[in-house]
Structure formats: C-alpha cells, structure tokens
Amino acid sequence: MRVKFNKNKRLCTKFGFKMNNIIYAVFLASLIEKPLYGYLLVEKLEEFGIKSDFVPYGSAYRILRDMEFSGLVSSEWQTEGTGPAKRVYKITDKGTEFLRNWLVDAKKNLETLEKILKRIGGVLNEQDK
Amino acid sequence: MRVKFNKNKRLCTKFGFKMNNIIYAVFLASLIEKPLYGYLLVEKLEEFGIKSDFVPYGSAYRILRDMEFSGLVSSEWQTEGTGPAKRVYKITDKGTEFLRNWLVDAKKNLETLEKILKRIGGVLNEQDK
DNA sequence: AAATTTATATATAAAATGTATATAGAGAAA
DNA sequence: TTTCTCTATATACATTTTATATATAAATTT
Numbered sequence: 001m002r003v004k005f006n007k008n009k010r011l012c013t014k015f016g017f018k019m020n021n022i023i024y025a026v027f028l029a030s031l032i033e034k035p036l037y038g039y040l041l042v043e044k045l046e047e048f049g050i051k052s053d054f055v056p057y058g059s060a061y062r063i064l065r066d067m068e069f070s071g072l073v074s075s076e077w078q079t080e081g082t083g084p085a086k087r088v089y090k091i092t093d094k095g096t097e098f099l100r101n102w103l104v105d106a107k108k109n110l111e112t113l114e115k116i117l118k119r120i121g122g123v124l125n126e127q128d129k
Numbered sequence: 130m131r132v133k134f135n136k137n138k139r140l141c142t143k144f145g146f147k148m149n150n151i152i153y154a155v156f157l158a159s160l161i162e163k164p165l166y167g168y169l170l171v172e173k174l175e176e177f178g179i180k181s182d183f184v185p186y187g188s189a190y191r192i193l194r195d196m197e198f199s200g201l202v203s204s205e206w207q208t209e210g211t212g213p214a215k216r217v218y219k220i221t222d223k224g225t226e227f228l229r230n231w232l233v234d235a236k237k238n239l240e241t242l243e244k245i246l247k248r249i250g251g252v253l254n255e256q257d258k
Numbered sequence: 259a260a261a262t263t264t265a266t267a268t269a270t271a272a273a274a275t276g277t278a279t280a281t282a283g284a285g286a287a288a
Numbered sequence: 289t290t291t292c293t294c295t296a297t298a299t300a301c302a303t304t305t306t307a308t309a310t311a312t313a314a315a316t317t318t
Contacts, residue, residue, distance in 0.1 A: 020274070020275075022242075022245065025245075025249055026245065026249070029248070029249045029252040029253070032252050032253070032256055033252060037296080037297090038296075038297070039295065039296050039297080047248075048244075048245050048248050048249075049241055049244050049245060049248070050245070056275090056276065056277075057296085057297080057298090058275095058276075058277075058278085058279095058297095058298080058299080059274095059275065059276070061296095061297060061298060061299090062275095062298090062299090065298090082283095082284070082285090082295095083283065083284060083285095083294090083295055083296070084281095084282060084283045084284075084295060084296045084297075085282095085283085085296075085297085086295095086296065086297085087296085087297070096256075099249070099253065100253060103246065103249055103250060103253065106242075106246055107246060110239065110242060110243060110246065112178055113151075113235075113239060114239060115177075115178050116151065116154075116155065116177050116178060116179070117232065117235055117236060117239065119158070119176075119177050119178070120154060120155070120158045120177075120228070120232055121232060123158045123161050123162060124158075124161070124228065124229060124232065127161055127225075149305070149306075166265080166266090167265075167266070168264065168265050168266080185306085185307065185308075186265085186266080186267090187266095187267080187268080187269095187306095187307075187308075187309085187310095188305095188306070188307075190265095190266060190267060190268090191267090191268090194267090211264095211314095211315070211316090212263090212264055212265070212314065212315055212316090213264060213265045213266075213312095213313065213314045213315070214265075214266080214313090214314080215264095215265065215266085216265085216266070
C-alpha cells in the first residue's frame with residue numbers, strides 16, 4: 001500500500017527539498033494557473049527552470065495520484081479532442097492552502113541552507129589563508 | 130553491499146539537498162577545522178544551525194564509514210584519554226577537493242531553488258488579485 | 259551496585275525514487 | 289496498409305535513502 005502523502009511528518013521536515021517535494025509544489029502552482037493533465041504538467045516544468053527529464057513520467061503520474069489521494073487536486077477524464085484520453089487535474093482549496101504553507105516553510109529552509117553554505121564557505125576561505 | 134558514496138551520479142545531481150548530502154558537507158567542513166570523532170561531529174552540527182537530533186547516530190556513523198570508503202576522510206582509533214575508544218576522523222585532500230566542488234554546485238542549486246520559489250510566489254500573488 | 263552518559267556499530271524496516279515495461283489512440287512515413 | 293513514432297497513462301519492480309531498534313562496552317554519576 002502506498003504511503004499517504006504527508007501522513008508522516010518527516011516528509012516535510014528537515015530541509016524539505018527532496019525532488020518530489022519540489023515537484024508537488026510546482027505542479028500545484030501550475031494548476032493554479034489552469035487545469036492540466038500529467039503529460040503537459042511535466043513539460044511545463046521547464047517554465048519553472050526544471051529540466052523535464054528530471055522527473056520520469058512514472059514518478060509524475062504517481063505524484064499526481066498521491067496528491068489526489070490527499071485531496072490536494074481532483075481529476076476528470078477528458079475524452080474529447082485529439083489523441084489518447086487525458087486525465088485532467090485541477091487544484092482544490094486544500095491544495096492551494098497546502099502550497100501557501102509549503103512556500104512559507106520552503107523560504108525558511110532556503111535561508112537555513114544559505115547560512116550553512118556561508119559557514120562552509122567561511123571554513124574553506126579560512127583554510128586558504 | 131553498501132553503495133559506494135558518489136558511485137551513482139544521482140547522489141549529487143538534481144538539487145542535491147538530500148539531508149545526508151548536507152551532512153557529508155558539514156562533517157567535512159568540521160574536519161577541516163580539526164580532526165574529530167563521530168559523536169562530537171554530530172554535536173557540532175548545532176554550530177552550523179542544524180539540530181543534532183536531525184541526524185541519528187546510526188546514520189552519522191554510516192555516513193562517516195561511507196566517506197572513509199570513498200577516501201574523503203581517514204580514521205584512527207584513539208584509545209588514550211577518558212571514556213570509550215573513539216574513532217577519530219581527519220579529512221583527506223580528496224575530501225577537501227570534494228567539499229570545494231560540492232559548495233560550487235550547492236550554490237547553483239540554491240539559486241535555482243530561489244528562482245522556483247519566486248515563481249511559485251508570483252503565481253500565488255497573481256491569484257490574490 | 260545500579261543507572262546514566264559517552265561512544266561505536268549493525269540489522270531491520272520504511273520511505274522515496276528510478277527503471278522497465280505494458281497499453282493504446284493518433285498521425286506520419288514507408 | 290502496416291509499420292513507426294509521438295502522445296498519454298499506468299503499474300511492477302528494483303534501488304537508494306532514511307529512520308528505528310538494538311547490541312556492545314567503557315566511564316561516570318547516583
């Protein structure tokens with residue numbers, strides 16, 4: 001049985017910058033702009049500065065299903081139009097709230113990381129003297 | 130058989146901010162200042178702004194052994210002095226070089242993350258209008 | 259003498275991620 | 289027209305990463 005997203009607090013503790021953690025956020029941000037299906041969401045990563053082959057489709061679809069299971073997004077089959085059927089996702093209120101909170105935490109984590117890098121840089125500079 | 134540190138490029142690709150990745154770097158930075166044993170290295174994390182209970186001792190000792198296996202540090206038993214025997218680590222030239230390279234990458238990754246967060250912030254602001 | 263702290267180590271379990279493969283519609287090329 | 293490629297989703301399996309639990313033992317504190 002797959003683990004529920006965010007069931008375990010550890011998922012978002014520590015520095016929270018696991019790859020998928022960021023992908024959750026970017027997918028949600030994309031979906032705020034407009035509903036989209038998985039394949040396009042992966043391609044849209046480029047707009048956020050993430051090479052789309054960083055995220056295998058297998059992972060992307062799993063992330064989306066997990067997010068739906070957690071109530072952050074909802075989905076519907078779109079059968080009209082050209083090509084194979086597409087599962088179109090849209091963000092829920094819960095998803096929007098989640099993203100807002102995630103961003104607050106992420107900013108804090110980024111600051112912490114910045115301090116750590118500066119400290120490490122300081123140690124290396126000291127050594128050069 | 131344990132996987133060799135950095136054998137798989139993935140270990141340091143993507144955003145590279147997995148917890149242990151940061152711990153490798155902080156341990157190495159600590160060891161540039163002076164040789165230390167595992168137990169104290171964990172306690173020293175606080176100086177870098179990382180709560181030491183973020184890293185269980187079990188993980189810390191494994192990280193140190195992995196780093197030794199990869200030639201980033203070397204170790205010796207210290208039996209004199211008070212308390213149980215301590216395995217004292219010191220950084221190697223390879224370790225120093227590794228840390229310098231890691232820092233360069235980490236800074237780039239941090240910038241990328243910053244941009245992503247800004248973009249997400251932008252999407253959320255847009256929604257508020 | 260018993261409990262706690264310091265110190266290292268390993269085994270096991272759980273969680274996260276990556277790779278491989280299956281399916282199938284639609285359009286292009288041979 | 290049938291073969292190939294692209295779009296699109298999905299799942300199974302494998303690997304990697306991380307956490308928890310436990311074992312050992314010297315030294316110190318109660």
